[in-house]
Amino acid sequence: MQNDFRVIVFISGRGSNLQSLTRCAKHFNITHVLSNKPEAKGLEFATEHGITPLSRARKDFPSVLQQKEWLYEQAVKLNPDLIVLAGYMQILEPGFVEIFSGKIVNIHPSLLPQFPGLDTHARALASGVKKHGCTVHYVDHEVDTGPIIAQSQCDVLPDDTEATLTEKVLGMEHRLLPWVVNNIATGDILFNEQNEVVYSEQLRTSAKENLFQLGRKI
Ligand code: GRF
Secondary structure (H helix, E strand, O other): OOOOOEEEEEEOOOOHHHHHHHHOOOOOEEEEEEEOOOOOHHHHHHHHOOOEEEEOOHHHOOOHHHHHHHHHHHHHHHOOOEEEEOOOOOOOOHHHHHHOOOOEEEEEOOOOOOOOOOOHHHHHHHHOOOEEEEEEEEOOOOOOOOOEEEEEEEEOOOOOOHHHHHHHHHHHHHHHHHHHHHHHHOOOEEEOOOOOEEEOHHHHHHHHHHOOEEOOOO
């Protein structure tokens, strides 16, 4: 069944979150996958699943910025209802974020605002935190700072390693991201004019049942 709510996904690599989004898409339709890396594995998955891949190599452009601008042009032309950053490893220019204000979400492998940026699992272990997890948030002008939509958390156990934490958290990402995107598509999660995330009552119940935390700041 085709859904009216059109989503495009930005990736840079493997695309396991793209796969879980595709598998769990109940209320939205992923029309295109855009990437700064033509060799990204996720683009092959997109092609195999009837999703249009869009990517051009860095070497085709005089600068990284021009390559990014090409991607931005594609997104603007597509005019999606939502852009999902699922392992997209570049920082978006403020002008682009402005165009899609309240319409870009990102999945990040930590309980933001803890551990923004890279190497989140190693940093969580090194810091000795007892809880770790993942966050889906709206994207603003800075890196990993936008309003938090929802989080999923796990215990950090004494014998956890970077590998075990990566595996645990990735599994949680695969449940959290599609849940958020389905609920944005149905209007159960909204971004209001005051840049706040607003949730329906039904969503609150569903979050509790799934053990997700809403808008949580730790
Ligand atoms: C995920 O851990 C995501 O949170 C992070 O990059 C990783 C991408 O994995 N931003 P995949 O490409 O979705 O498999």
